[in-house]
Structure formats: C-alpha cells, structure tokens
Amino acid sequence: MTSQRLRLGFAGLGMAAGRLIPEIARLPYIQLTAAADLRAHALERFREEFKAEVYNSVEEMCESPNVDAVYVATPHEFHARYSIAALQKRKHVIVEKPMAISIDEARAMNAAAEENGVKLMSGHTxxxxxxxxxxxxxxxxxxxxxxxxxxxxxxxxxxxxxxxxxxxxxxxxxxxxxxxxxxxxxxxxxxxxxxxxxxxxxxxxxxxxxxxxxxxxxxxxxxxxxxxxxxxxxxxxxxxxxxxxxxxxxxxxxxxxxxxxxxxxxxxxxxxxxxxxxxxxxxxxxxxxxxxxxxxxxxxxxxxxxxxxxxxxxxxxxxxxxxxxxxxxxxxxxxxxxxxxxxxxDAREAELQEFYEGIVNDRPIFHDGRWGQATLExxxxxxxxxxxxxxxxxxxxxxxxxxx
Amino acid sequence: MTSQRLRLGFAGLGMAAGRLIPEIARLPYIQLTAAADLRAHALERFREEFKAEVYNSVEEMCESPNVDAVYVATPHEFHARYSIAALQKRKHVIVEKPMAISIDEARAMNAAAEENGVKLMSGHTxxxxxxxxxxxxxxxxxxxxxxxxxxxxxxxxxxxxxxxxxxxxxxxxxxxxxxxxxxxxxxxxxxxxxxxxxxxxxxxxxxxxxxxxxxxxxxxxxxxxxxxxxxxxxxxxxxxxxxxxxxxxxxxxxxxxxxxxxxxxxxxxxxxxxxxxxxxxxxxxxxxxxxxxxxxxxxxxxxxxxxxxxxxxxxxxxxxxxxxxxxxxxxxxxxxxxxxxxxxxDAREAELQEFYEGIVNDRPIFHDGRWGQATLExxxxxxxxxxxxxxxxxxxxxxxxxxx
Missing domain, CATH: 3.30.360.10 (Dihydrodipicolinate Reductase; domain 2)
Known part of the structure; x- marks a missing residue:
C-alpha cells in the first residue's frame, strides 16, 4: 500500500462491472487505477473515465505497481485463474460469487493468499x-x-x-x-x-x-x-x-x-x-x-x-x-x-468497506476466502x-x- | 353387513369423539350403534343419545353382532391393539392418525385386515x-x-x-x-x-x-x-x-x-x-x-x-x-x-363417505392401511x-x- 486510498484494478469489464463501477467510483477510499478486458472500447472508456491504466490481460495488469488490489468480475470459470495471478503478485483480491467452480480451485486461491500474505475476500452475498x-x-x-x-x-x-x-x-x-x-x-x-x-x-x-x-x-x-x-x-x-x-x-x-x-x-x-x-x-x-x-x-x-x-x-x-x-x-x-x-x-458498499478495512487497517474480513470456500463446498x-x-x-x- | 346403513361402534369417547360424534350423527348412511370407554357417564350419555349399546372394553364391543365397523379414537398407544381386536372380529376399522406408533404395529393391523377380509382405513388427514x-x-x-x-x-x-x-x-x-x-x-x-x-x-x-x-x-x-x-x-x-x-x-x-x-x-x-x-x-x-x-x-x-x-x-x-x-x-x-x-x-365427511363406499360398495379406499403405514414409515x-x-x-x- 503506497497510499491510504486503495488502488483497485478491475479484472473484467462485463455486466457486473457495468453495475459495480459507478458504485465503487463514488467511494472516497477507493481509487480505480486499472482495468483488464478484451473489449478495446470498454478499456478506452475506462481509461478516459478514470485516467487509469488499461490492459488486455489480467496477468499484465497484475504487474502494475499502481494496483494494490484486484476486483475479479470475469466469467466464473476464470475466477480462480485470475485471482491466483493477482494473489501471486501480492495483490489483495475480492472475487465475485461463486469464488470458484471447484473446491480444488478455492483451496489453491486460499493457499496463494496465505503464501503471499495478502487478503482474499469472497464477494457480495x-x-x-x-x-x-x-x-x-x-x-x-x-x-x-x-x-x-x-x-x-x-x-x-x-x-x-x-x-x-x-x-x-x-x-x-x-x-x-x-x-x-x-x-x-x-x-x-x-x-x-x-x-x-x-x-x-x-x-x-x-x-x-x-x-x-x-x-x-x-x-x-x-x-x-x-x-x-x-x-x-x-x-x-x-x-x-x-x-x-x-x-x-x-x-x-x-x-x-x-x-x-x-x-x-x-x-x-x-x-x-x-x-x-x-x-x-x-x-x-x-x-x-x-x-x-x-x-x-x-x-x-x-x-x-x-x-x-x-x-x-x-x-x-x-x-x-x-x-x-x-x-x-x-x-x-x-x-x-x-x-x-x-x-x-448498501450491502455492496459494506463489502468494499470491509475489504478496505481488512487491507488498510488489518481488520479481520468476515467473508474471507475460507468462508467462501466453505459456502462453495x-x-x-x-x-x-x-x-x-x-x-x-x-x-x-x-x-x-x-x-x- | 346386515343393513345399508353402516353400523358404527366408537372405541374411545374422548376429545376426538367429542368433536366427531355430532358430525357423524348427521350422516344418514351411518348409524352409531355402540361405544366403548371407561367413563361411565360418557357411556350413559351415549346410550341415551343413540339408543346404543355401551361397553367397558373395546374387545367386548367387538363381540356385538350390531357393529359392522369400529372407529378407533383411543389414545395413540392403543390404536393397534383395538384395531386388531376389531379386525379379528371381522369389523371394518377406521383409525385416527397416527394409525400406530411403530411399523410392526401397522404391519400387524394390515395383516389382520387382509386375513379377515375387512377394510382398514387410516383416518383423516x-x-x-x-x-x-x-x-x-x-x-x-x-x-x-x-x-x-x-x-x-x-x-x-x-x-x-x-x-x-x-x-x-x-x-x-x-x-x-x-x-x-x-x-x-x-x-x-x-x-x-x-x-x-x-x-x-x-x-x-x-x-x-x-x-x-x-x-x-x-x-x-x-x-x-x-x-x-x-x-x-x-x-x-x-x-x-x-x-x-x-x-x-x-x-x-x-x-x-x-x-x-x-x-x-x-x-x-x-x-x-x-x-x-x-x-x-x-x-x-x-x-x-x-x-x-x-x-x-x-x-x-x-x-x-x-x-x-x-x-x-x-x-x-x-x-x-x-x-x-x-x-x-x-x-x-x-x-x-x-x-x-x-x-x-367437509374433509372429515369425505373420509367417512369413502369408508362407507369402500365397505358397502367395495370401492377402493384411498387412505387404506397400506397408505397409512407408508405415511407412518x-x-x-x-x-x-x-x-x-x-x-x-x-x-x-x-x-x-x-x-x-
């Protein structure tokens, strides 16, 4: 963390992002600093709207020093892959439900978070x-x-x-x-x-x-x-x-x-x-x-x-x-x-606040990766x-x- | 069956009987001909109200030639015993829920009905x-x-x-x-x-x-x-x-x-x-x-x-x-x-009508003893x-x- 605002990168600019981004943009403690997607016009729009970095791949975005945490809002089958990519680069991760599509994936995600000393939060429910x-x-x-x-x-x-x-x-x-x-x-x-x-x-x-x-x-x-x-x-x-x-x-x-x-x-x-x-x-x-x-x-x-x-x-x-x-x-x-x-x-805002507090003030996260894994089970x-x-x-x- | 009216004996003049008897008394195809209970004043009242036979034991009532069928409304733990007593005397039986308190009891009741060629109905639900x-x-x-x-x-x-x-x-x-x-x-x-x-x-x-x-x-x-x-x-x-x-x-x-x-x-x-x-x-x-x-x-x-x-x-x-x-x-x-x-x-009347039709016109009984046994199971x-x-x-x- 290089600032008190949490610098968030968005993995996936799909429908979830369409709903979420305006809500997140309003939060004073979060700064949208990057996004990854395959749709060029969405990236362009994001770059303009937030003066942010844009990437064609989540992996590339995770190399950025301007990203503290990644919001994974991709199709479900990529939740594990992109979460792990981010966690391995020591980015905190918040991942939409379902956190993964198998227990093995969820376990690998939790292991990656623990090995890298970063937070993993299973998202809004x-x-x-x-x-x-x-x-x-x-x-x-x-x-x-x-x-x-x-x-x-x-x-x-x-x-x-x-x-x-x-x-x-x-x-x-x-x-x-x-x-x-x-x-x-x-x-x-x-x-x-x-x-x-x-x-x-x-x-x-x-x-x-x-x-x-x-x-x-x-x-x-x-x-x-x-x-x-x-x-x-x-x-x-x-x-x-x-x-x-x-x-x-x-x-x-x-x-x-x-x-x-x-x-x-x-x-x-x-x-x-x-x-x-x-x-x-x-x-x-x-x-x-x-x-x-x-x-x-x-x-x-x-x-x-x-x-x-x-x-x-x-x-x-x-x-x-x-x-x-x-x-x-x-x-x-x-x-x-x-x-x-x-x-x-709002429940969604509560989630992001908890994520922020977990990262910045090291408060325990309620819906952490272990909780999400148990629900997935x-x-x-x-x-x-x-x-x-x-x-x-x-x-x-x-x-x-x-x-x- | 010696008449087209079904001659019904009541086993147990408790609370269920208190509710049921006035309803049954109204049905033109049923005649209340006997009752068994331990409470002398209830028996006396029944005898007066219906000009009926009264007994201190269900077994005795089942000896009566003026009883075609028995309504078992005793405490639950006696349902099997009195039903079987009646069935063995070739009386048809309608028994209140729960028909019995164990599967063995229910099986014995069904066996008694089948051996004696009479109908067993598990009552109102x-x-x-x-x-x-x-x-x-x-x-x-x-x-x-x-x-x-x-x-x-x-x-x-x-x-x-x-x-x-x-x-x-x-x-x-x-x-x-x-x-x-x-x-x-x-x-x-x-x-x-x-x-x-x-x-x-x-x-x-x-x-x-x-x-x-x-x-x-x-x-x-x-x-x-x-x-x-x-x-x-x-x-x-x-x-x-x-x-x-x-x-x-x-x-x-x-x-x-x-x-x-x-x-x-x-x-x-x-x-x-x-x-x-x-x-x-x-x-x-x-x-x-x-x-x-x-x-x-x-x-x-x-x-x-x-x-x-x-x-x-x-x-x-x-x-x-x-x-x-x-x-x-x-x-x-x-x-x-x-x-x-x-x-x-009324559902209760439907039940008695089905019982009557089952006995007098040999129509199939929906909630028969096998159905009741399955529900009890x-x-x-x-x-x-x-x-x-x-x-x-x-x-x-x-x-x-x-x-x-």
Whole structure:
C-alpha cells in the first residue's frame, strides 16, 4: 500500500462491472487505477473515465505497481485463474460469487493468499443484508434461547435473466450463482459449521443448460437443521409473501416474472438467441450504451425497504424471527413485535468497506476466502448429493468469525 | 353387513369423539350403534343419545353382532391393539392418525385386515382437503409438465394445545400427530413412493416431553424432492402468509398463538398442570359439559374459505401451484390465475363417505392401511434420521392409488 486510498484494478469489464463501477467510483477510499478486458472500447472508456491504466490481460495488469488490489468480475470459470495471478503478485483480491467452480480451485486461491500474505475476500452475498445480520445478532445474544431450525425459500426468475447459456452452464444454473446467497445466509445464521448436505437439483427447463431449482436439507455440527428451497423458473414469486419487496429493497413489479419469461422468449432459441443476447449484453456491459441496465431485473428504485432474498424464518427455543418490510418481526412469549433496522450503507458498499478495512487497517474480513470456500463446498455438495442421491459429509467448513 | 346403513361402534369417547360424534350423527348412511370407554357417564350419555349399546372394553364391543365397523379414537398407544381386536372380529376399522406408533404395529393391523377380509382405513388427514386434491389432479394431468419439487411449511401452536404430557410423549410431539397431515399432503402430491428421508426433530421446549419441530428432506423414487418444515411452538403463525386462514378454513385470530401459550401457562406446571388439564379435558370429551370445545383451537366459523394446513408450493416444469383463499393460484407461461374450488363436503365427511363406499360398495379406499403405514414409515424415519443423524431409506411405500 503506497497510499491510504486503495488502488483497485478491475479484472473484467462485463455486466457486473457495468453495475459495480459507478458504485465503487463514488467511494472516497477507493481509487480505480486499472482495468483488464478484451473489449478495446470498454478499456478506452475506462481509461478516459478514470485516467487509469488499461490492459488486455489480467496477468499484465497484475504487474502494475499502481494496483494494490484486484476486483475479479470475469466469467466464473476464470475466477480462480485470475485471482491466483493477482494473489501471486501480492495483490489483495475480492472475487465475485461463486469464488470458484471447484473446491480444488478455492483451496489453491486460499493457499496463494496465505503464501503471499495478502487478503482474499469472497464477494457480495445477501448475508451482508442488514436484516440477516440483525437476525444473527439476536440469535447470538441468546435472547431467544437456542437456535432450533432455519427455513429459507426463494422463487424468482434467475433462469430467464439474460445470462448466456454458457454462463448458465458454468454456474450449474442457480446452484453456484444463487446458492452462495442462500447458503451464506443460512451459514451465517447457523454459525457456519455445516456437517452434511442432502439435496436435489435438476434442469427443469431443458432449453437452458443449468440446474434451475434445488431443495436442500443441511445440518450443522450442533444438529440444527436448515431447509433451503430455490426455484429460478419465474413462475410463483416469493415477493407475494414479502410485501412485494425484492432483493434490492425495491417494490417489485408483480408482472416481473411474466415479463422476464416473455423477454427471454423474444430472444428466440439456439444461435439466434445467443446472437440476440450478445447484442443486448454488450449494451449492458461497462462501456456499452446502457451499462448496468438489466432486463427483467430490479423494477423499482432500490432501498425503499430492506432487501429480501426470499423468505427466511428462524425458529429458536423462545421465539421466531422473520423480516418485516423495514426490519424484523420477533415472535416471542409476548406476541409479535417489530424492530426497525436502519438501512445503513448498501450491502455492496459494506463489502468494499470491509475489504478496505481488512487491507488498510488489518481488520479481520468476515467473508474471507475460507468462508467462501466453505459456502462453495455446500453448493458443490448440493450437486453431488443430487447426482449420487445420498447425503454428503463436509470437511471444509469454518465458523462465523467474531466480526461484528 | 346386515343393513345399508353402516353400523358404527366408537372405541374411545374422548376429545376426538367429542368433536366427531355430532358430525357423524348427521350422516344418514351411518348409524352409531355402540361405544366403548371407561367413563361411565360418557357411556350413559351415549346410550341415551343413540339408543346404543355401551361397553367397558373395546374387545367386548367387538363381540356385538350390531357393529359392522369400529372407529378407533383411543389414545395413540392403543390404536393397534383395538384395531386388531376389531379386525379379528371381522369389523371394518377406521383409525385416527397416527394409525400406530411403530411399523410392526401397522404391519400387524394390515395383516389382520387382509386375513379377515375387512377394510382398514387410516383416518383423516389434510390430504383430503379439496385444494390439495386439486393440486394432485393438475400434477397428474400433466398440464404443467413434470413435477419438480414440493415445499411445505407450517408454524402453529400444537405443543401448547391442551394435550396431556402423556399424549405428547406417545406421539413424539408433533412428529406422529401432525406429521401424518404434512406427509400425506406431500405423498399425495408426489405420487406416494418416498425413497429416503433426512430430517431433524427435537424437543425445543423441555417442559413438554415431545418433539416440537422438525425439518425434513424427502426424495421420491423418481427423484422429486420435498422439503417439509413444521414448528408447533406457537410463535410465528403461517396464517400470516395465507390470508389468516387456518386449517378448518376459518379466519384465524391473529392473537391465537399468544392466547394458546397464555392458556397453557395458566395451567401451571408438573402435577398441577396435569390436574388442571384433566379437568378441562373432561369438559371437552364426549359426555363432558363442553364436548368438542377446544381452547386455543379454531377461532372462527369453519369453512369460510378452503382449509390451509400451512403453505405448500408445488414446482412443475411449466408452472407453480399454491392455494388461494378459495381455490388455487396457478402460475404459468401466461402469468398468475386463480381457479375456484367448490367447498364440497367437509374433509372429515369425505373420509367417512369413502369408508362407507369402500365397505358397502367395495370401492377402493384411498387412505387404506397400506397408505397409512407408508405415511407412518416416513414419520418414524424422521425420528430415526434425527437420532442417527443420517439418511434413512424406506421400504414400505405404496403409490397413490388410482382413486379420484
């Protein structure tokens, strides 16, 4: 670190970057100093916008002395390769979910971080959401007695979001892409140490080459069970059970699922669809004409309420918890009451702040590479359990760190 | 059968009888001809009300030539013994859930029915509810493509309903008492043939000697998964997600859970509670001062809407299903639409009609003893999986019969 501002290089100027870069550019403690991509016009735009260095390869970018840390936002299958390239050059790394697509990759990433004395953070998930963190705080306080059970369900439109088939395939549909959100929520609430997983995941729409749903039972070491249900087929919308509020805290369009499916259908099929989609995607990427825009995505202004990643109900000895529109409902001996939770900073901003504090002030990082590896292990166990039709015992779990 | 009216003997004039007998007395095709109980005043009342025979033992009642069939509504641990006593005297039997408390008992009951050429029916569960039957019909029709996944959750007040501790203990809390409802629903929707179960159930309130909650993953032979969550601790009420509608189709009192807990608390603890409870129970039993009344029970007139045994969401290839207040919501390619379902006859009446038709017209009985045994096997597998902390493979499953 040569300055108190963290000098960040961006690996991949795709759709994620299209959304993220404007948010990151606003943060006073981060300076965007470099980017790597294959799209010349995106690099040119980045160079102009941030007076920054641009590269055709992540490896080259990692040679730069003007980069302290790298944000890896490439396609999933390159997360491990580029993270390791950066870590080996002693750059700190924040990597989008899923941190990798195999446990071996995740282990190599963690080893590289440890060998080189730099930080590895597995990126944004909805366990950063203030209501989920508050639930964890209440569980941990013991005010409601022992934790007994967790249930979380989410029915949304993931499979018809405009991801190319290749991405759907690489992320095993919803399992590696959406699983990390739901599993991180459950692991945070349950303390982290999952003992075993029994699950089914399958491809429900054969026109998309990835698993569109899963049902998962997992059990923590201390025998607390959690049931997880996820469907990405855009039929029923869990928003109907959560005051129409979506995962950005936005008021969802009740027609959102139908629209997502119609949009997807309008793309045709096969190579037609691939071409249509590629031209849309190019608009939405960093450097495109509508960076960060996203058909079938959030339908209203974000942060009107607290974010809802589906419906989560926590059962404790002396009471239950679930989210209210702007906080939590606590059900206990005296009945139902609501606590309001300040919106605070955005989950994405919280993530970057934690990354910054971890690097500059050496504070512990909550979602570090070991945490991410443990969550990835659960995702992969869902796939393994589905394939083998039996329970899978885990061996890479870590507890929730003692970080507020 | 010596007449077209089915001559029914009642084994056990307890709380169930207090609720059931007035309903059964209204049915023109059933004649209440006998009862057995230990409470002299209840027998006297029954004798007067129905000009019927009364007995101090079920075995004696089963000797009567004026009894064609026996309704077994005794404490759970006597279901097998009295059912077998009746079956061996060639009486048809309808037995309340849980049909037995072990698989060996259930097998002996089925063997007795088959050896004696009489019908055995495992009694009322919420899979008889019209919306659940309609869901099954839609799944089976193939209109929504293959079934992919089932999720069902229910948070209610079972543990604080006025059951004596002994009953809670014998039914393993909610598992054998409430499990049959939820499991029957899931087995009906999924086709019946459960391959394996992974679950946790535990005693969350040590002041009650039975399991108050469970989380269960089960997988059908055809690899369709189902997640089941049940909590009986009277905190969060699933009614909040189902328009405040309860399992009798009644509009629930939002304070019902708090009231159930307060009532229970008012009973004191230990032998005080047992005494208090016994005097209340005596009021609610057949022959008591308020037969069929039930503190903390249904809080409004029944059948205002369709019954809701919690929240069930069915995921198919081409759409999802869940209950609407008076029917079903179907979510498919075109969006969300509602179909209205006639209330039809009560689930309990449907059960007795099926029993009658099975006996008098030899029509197949849907919830026969084999079906009940298969559901019991799942309940027991929940307990076994929880105790052993591993998956349990099943061997007594039967498919949904081809009965409308």
């Amino acid at each position: 909805h366990s950063f959401d203030p209501p989920i963190r508050k639930m964890r705080e209440i569980i941990k306080s013991g005010a409601l007695g022992r934790l007994l059970m967790i249930s979380t369900t989410y029915y949304k439109d993931h499979i018809y979001r405009p991801f190319p088939d290749h991405d759907i395939k690489m992320s095993r549909g919803v399992v590696l892409n959406q699983g990390p959100h739901q599993i991180d929520i459950v692991r945070l609430l349950g303390g982290g140490m999952v003992k075993s997983v029994r699950a089914m995941a399958a491809i429900g729409d054969p026109s998309r080459p990835g698993e569109g749903h899963y049902a998962c039972y997992l059990e923590f070491e201390d025998s607390v069970p959690a049931n997880l249900v996820y469907s990405g087929y855009a039929y029923f919308d869990t928003g109907e059970l959560t005051w129409g509020i979506g995962e950005g805290g936005e008021q969802k369009d009740p027609e959102r699922h139908v629209k997502a499916r119609k949009f997807f259908k309008s793309l045709g099929s096969g190579s037609d669809r691939a071409k249509q989609l590629e031209s849309r995607l190019e608009e939405w990427r960093y450097g495109g004409s509508k960076p960060g825009a996203w058909a079938g995505g959030d339908s209203g202004p974000r942060k009107q309420h607290q974010p809802f990643f589906g419906l989560t109900v926590v059962t404790c000895e002396k009471g239950d918890l679930r989210q209210s529109p702007d906080g939590l409902f606590i059900y206990d001996e005296d009945g139902k009451r609501e606590i309001h939770i300040p919106k605070g900073i 659960v995702c992969l166990a869902i796939l393994q359990s589905a394939a083998e039709r039996q329970e899978v015992t885990l061996s890479h779990q870590v507890p929730v760190p003692n970080v507020s | 919420h899979s008889f509810d019209p919306p659940i039957r309609k869901m099954r019909e839609i799944i089976k029709s193939g209109a929504l493509g293959r079934l992919l996944m089932i999720s069902t959750t229910y948070y209610k007040d079972h543990i604080y309903r006025p059951f004596p501790d002994h009953d809670i203990k014998m039914s393993r809390g909610v598992v054998l008492n409430q499990g049959p409802h939820q499991i029957d629903i899931v087995r009906l929707l999924g086709g019946g043939m459960v391959k394996s179960v992974r679950a946790m159930a535990a005693i969350g309130d040590p002041s009650r000697p039975g399991e108050g909650h469970y989380a269960c993953y089960l997988e059908f032979e055809d690899s369709v998964p189902a997640n089941l969550v049940y909590s009986g601790y009277a905190y969060f009420d699933t009614g909040e997600l189902t328009w405040g509608i309860g399992e009798g189709g009644e509009q629930k009192d939002p304070e019902r859970h708090v009231k159930a807990r307060k009532f229970f608390k008012s009973l004191g603890s230990g032998s005080d509670r047992a005494k208090q409870l016994e005097s209340r129970l005596e009021e609610w039993r057949y022959g008591g001062s308020k037969p069929g009344a039930w503190a903390g029970g249904d809080s409004g007139p029944r059948k205002q809407h369709q019954p809701f045994f919690g929240l069930t969401v069915v995921t198919c290839e081409k759409g999802d299903l869940r209950q609407s207040p008076d029917g079903l919501f179907i979510y498919d390619e075109d969006g969300k639409r509602e179909i209205h379902i006639p209330k039809g006859i 799942v309940c027991l597998a929940i307990l076994q999986s929880a105790a052993e902390r591993q998956e349990v493979t099943l061997s007594h499953q039967v498919p949904v019969p081809n009965v409308s």
